[in-house]
Amino acid sequence: MHRLDTIDIRGKRVLIRVDFNVPIINGKIASDFRIIKTLDTIKYCLDNNAKIILMSHLGRPEGKEVKYSLLPVYEYLKLIFYNRNVIFSDDAISAISIDVSLNMKPGDIHILENLRFNKGENLNSYSFSEKLSKHGQVYVNDAFGTSHRKHASNASILQFFKIKSIGFLLDSEFKYLSNLDLSSDRKIVLLLGGAKVSSKLGIIKYFINKANCIIIGGAMSYTFLKIKGYDVGNSLVEESMLDDASFIMEEAEKNNTKILLPIDVVCSNKISEKSTLSTKNISDINADEMGLDIGEKTIDLFSEELRNSSLIIWNGPMGVFEIPLFSKGTRRIAEVIEECTEKRDVKSIVGGGDTASAVIDLNMQKSFTHVSTGGGASLELLSGKKIELIKSWRDYE
Template identity: 45%
Template sequence: MLEVAGIERMQQTKSVRDIDIKDKRVLIRVDFNVPMDHEFNISDDTRIREALPTINYCIDREAKSIILVSHLGRPKGKDSDFSLKHVLKRVERLLGKTVVFADDIDSAKSIQATLKSGHIILLENIRFNAGEEKNDPLLAQELAQLCDVYVNDAFGTSHRAHASTHGIAQFVSQKVAGFLLKKEIDSFAKAFTNPLKPVLLIVGGSKVSSKLALLNNILDLVDKIIIGGAMSNTFLQAQGYDMQKSLVEENLINEAHHILEKAKQKGVKVYLPVDVVSTNDLKTHQEIKITPAQDVPQDFMAVDIGPASTKLFNQVIRDSQTIVWNGPLGVYEISQFSRGTFNVAHSISDTYAFSLIGGGDTADAVERAGERDNMSFISTGGGASLELLEGKVLPAFEVLDQRE
């Protein structure tokens, strides 16, 4: 069962609003891991914008200094392509203030010692340090020496026990959540601790294996589940359909059977595609066909839900009061196969339901569909939101101070 008590416990985490930060050095673990093109132009600065309320709060409360710590991508050692220098100007523009760049922790210490109170520092990509992802206590201690108060506002990495998200907390006396971290956990609490019913889970993406824990843990808390995307192929094959060249996890067919049976026992209605869009070649997609789910043409692969499935799913969506969506329902990045996912986004936006959108690809699909502003809440963390739905207490929350 989804650990609702875990979500409620995470809700009790102290926020930066609960402590006095005047004249204190504040280190904020932000998530500036934003997408950029090959010329380092930022294509989506949502994650930077989401960090602004916490940063501005610390400025307004007269923190002595503010140091921003983030990662960018997955560099193998120091790599200029992953330098946070590429986001510095955008951070300055959005804050409307000068931000000093520090190449490393020693540089940050020197800047703190020489600049007057009220300065803001952006530290170079924390993953340039080998100890970050190993949760090295020596690196954690070095980071802790930069601050009197540690604020975690990086929900996108809150499922990782790294030096800057977990280890640092044991060396700082005050460690609290930023406003984004609180907003994220409060939104998940709204969806699951006392939701308006019926509750609908829409789950997609490429693999059943990545959503197994979610499906098994969430059945006690939802009334309906829509399964789409490539992961629905495994469930359709479990029902005896020949999915031809579609992505199917053969080793999980029995598990798919088990989930469907478990849902039936608990009275949870599961909806699978009744028709699909398929192609014989995902790259050229010269041949595209729409067929019943059980009649995928030979040597074709299912790449989107069909119009009948869209109509069915839209009806289920209209009859729901709380909607949680994690994973696209087709290869939405290719325009010919985006219609199903985009139609679901439009359908959700037309309801009065509380809609919680998982991060990553789902958030990107909603953005491309032009419906970002019509969703109740879009999470900034794909992996973190998935682990929350799996019932886990996230490591970043475990080490923060709790309210009495």
Template identity: 35%
Template sequence: MITLDKIDIKNKIVLLREDLNVPFDEKGILSTARIDAALETVRLLQEKEAKIILMSHLGRPKGRDEQYTLQPIADYLSEQLKQKVTLFNLGDPLPSLKSRSVALLENVRFYAGETENKEALAKQYAELCDVFVIDAFGVSHRAQASTTGVIQFADEVCMGPLLAKEITMLNQALDNPRRPTVAIVGGGKVSTKLDVLLNLIEKVDVMIVGGALANTFLLAQGKNVGASLVEPELVPMATQILNRATQLGRTLWLPEDVVVADSIDSPSAQVKNLAELANTDKIFDIGAKAIVSLEQILLSAQTILWNGPLGVFEREAFQAGTRALAQLIAKSKAFSIAGGGETIAAIEQFGVEKQISYISTGGGAFLEVLEGKVLPVITALQEREAQINDINTVKL
């Protein structure tokens, strides 16, 4: 696919789609991590003497809603770049742009047709620029006017360095991994991770299943899970995945002991073997024996994929499993890649950001890659490149 290094952008207007959807409250921006990552690409474009228009969404407004304005982001960009970054609306006169200057288009979700990927809006975006650069992995799973739509109509298009890095890292972990490869899939429900489980069992050597979704697998094995959260209707699917793991000679890891309580707010918790569970017990974390067995698996791994916690790590009584998991991955010499909102929250809570090889910036996009799906943005880039190649062939 066409990347930024293959296009001459000197003195050209570059429309740069980033993911600046940062958390915020009434006091302002809570985390600038996504903006800081995008600034690396902005500075690269400046080095190449481009005229830059940034675009992004923020939140989920239903039309124009000033609480979702990108003005605070424009102010932060101005501070970091030490130059004025002008916020403007689609349809307004384009700000005066010189080489290395930066403007910011107001929240793309203010404009009718954005989420529906309307052609008319995509064409309006394309008319703003000479070159469109898609660099937002976090929205690469969405076919919208500012992602896949504008790719069809801009004069020149390419993949930005942040998106390219995400794709490279995920390909390294999924398609050409060092082995043994271990995947950790945690979270609340099998239904939300079913496609991930089905895809990864075909690719990895060990799949660690944790969190509440492990309960359905334990139930499929005939284990007592007390009053824990389960999805009985998905027991047949869990059985199918367990059987597939056996057929392939893979290991599907489940905890042998767990931390239980009457409720998530209970002041007391107990560690029990599965055979000891009472009918009123609810599982909220893995136990000490399970943690020891995880250590053996993770410290011998060469590639680790992590998506989802092993317990309710937000509560001190139920955080030991996820804390141990984070610390073991940090200690491991494996290439490790992690993604998803809860996973990143756990990584930050336990202070292991610098020990994870790569932390993905995309939640939904990360999941879709783990599911084995081709992201719509990648498909659009491939189709546009094929179209350009066909035109060039005709010219020859």
């Protein structure tokens, strides 16, 4: 795969797959992290007098849903590129939108409506990708967040372009996450949270003989606590993953990999901003209670391990962090990792998704070594898997 600065784009129509899947609240962008990360690619194209067509998805719409429109992104980009002609089309493959692209002038920016408004995107449709391809003479992919998906805009579309490349963001994500030093003399801590064991199974298995310690917090910890014999009340447990969790514990013991689980949790009988809270040892959770954050003893336990590491890979919050009552564990752990990075020369990697959102909400993104723009994509790359985009690229080389 060639990087953008190795191909000739001067004066050409450049169709760029970006990841503008950003949080939007009341019609306004709540976090522009992913957009900012793509600006180097866009500005390079502008510096080369290219005509830029941007395509992205937003959320998981079922058909055309107004709340998933990319109009707020268009309004945002108009402010950034106030001295450029920024155009929006409300249908990615209509004859009108294609005609707009064909008649662009150098330096113009054309933003297409949400790709997932057409079912052909997720289906990797030949006809949908063929119509999309008519927008550009050159194809660029800079959407790391969707690079693990076999969708029309990053798979089938490749066959229609002789000139194609990856953008600067995608290149940096691939290089950084694919070339981690996992040598045996490093003290590696894998810190996992979030809801489901199933979504983290690949990375756990990959690191089971590489990490010194795997710390498991968040809702996924209750599946592991259950197989250790604890009654976790109404806490989320993936019953279908109990055997896998048991296997992981056994493999960790064989490989002398420490697994740390919560020893106390913040409990409530409902997930609400008005919940009544109590912090309890894991052996004391009532039948009608759920564990919704890690407690003080657990924060101290996890922090001690993190401070003794040389590489921290973090994916998944420690609790229901989007509700302030249950965000303390995630915030405190983020502060410890920030301290380790800045004062102890520890490398810290945040694996995108909800974790990146939490770090950005706390305004700590600049304190970590690398904050990825991809959730599932970063997990797959960190798990040693071949990313779908790379497979598709080779198919249509």
